Amino acid sequence: MRYHRITLPIRYRIHALHQAGHRPTEIAEQLGYHRTTISKELKRVTPYDADQAHQHALAEQSRRHSPRIAVHLWAMVTARLKEFHSPEQIYGRCKLEGQPCPSIEAIYQFAYRSPELTAFLRQGRKSRRHRSCARKAPELWQSITERPQEANKRSEIGHR
Incomplete structure (x- = not known):
């Protein structure tokens, strides 16, 4: 299922199917939408009216695209x-x-x-400037060739 907006003619079909007593899952299967999309659409306006739902959706869309800061x-x-x-x-x-x-x-x-x-x-x-460029990360690991000889003998606690 790919994304596509619900248009006014589809809203009329949703309204007709909802009036006929179909569940949102059945409406979604017939129209090719996800059941959640149809459920949200039916909750947009109660009782569901296609024209009111369309006006509400257009207002919501224009509000979403307005800049947050004037x-x-x-x-x-x-x-x-x-x-x-x-x-x-x-x-x-x-x-x-x-x-x-x-x-x-x-x-x-x-x-x-x-x-x-x-x-x-x-x-x-x-x-x-990025913070990561300002400071260099410390070397976390030492090469095994550079470790002390006491560690090789494992004579001290902590040297396994």
């Missing part, structure tokens, strides 16, 4: 970055003024996405 907030963040404010200062000022604001990490990610804004960050780097 465009005017990003404009404010851009303006403050160009004034050489750090992301921490921008976040702190927004909280102090009681304005909604993206998190510090979101501001950094936004700045690193556009090359023109990275010049306004305090460090002025074009990209972030």
Whole structure:
């Protein structure tokens, strides 16, 4: 079974089959959907109505694709970055003024996405340094040729 959206004509068929007394499993088998998909669709609007369910699904879909952070907030963040404010200062000022604001990490990610804004960050780097590059991992294992002779004799406790 591959994924495909439920369209309005299919919702009319679901409605007709549901009115006829078919269970969600039977409806799913007839229409080629998973039984869980049909069960969720029937629970979308109670009592089930195809037109209302379709309107509800379209509203949910548009809500899902809207940006979490408004465009005017990003404009404010851009303006403050160009004034050489750090992301921490921008976040702190927004909280102090009681304005909604993206998190510090979101501001950094936004700045690193556009090359023109990275010049306004305090460090002025074009990209972030990864922590894994900053420190080298210690050698965990010693070669068997480098182990002490006492270990070969197994004379001490712990040398097996």
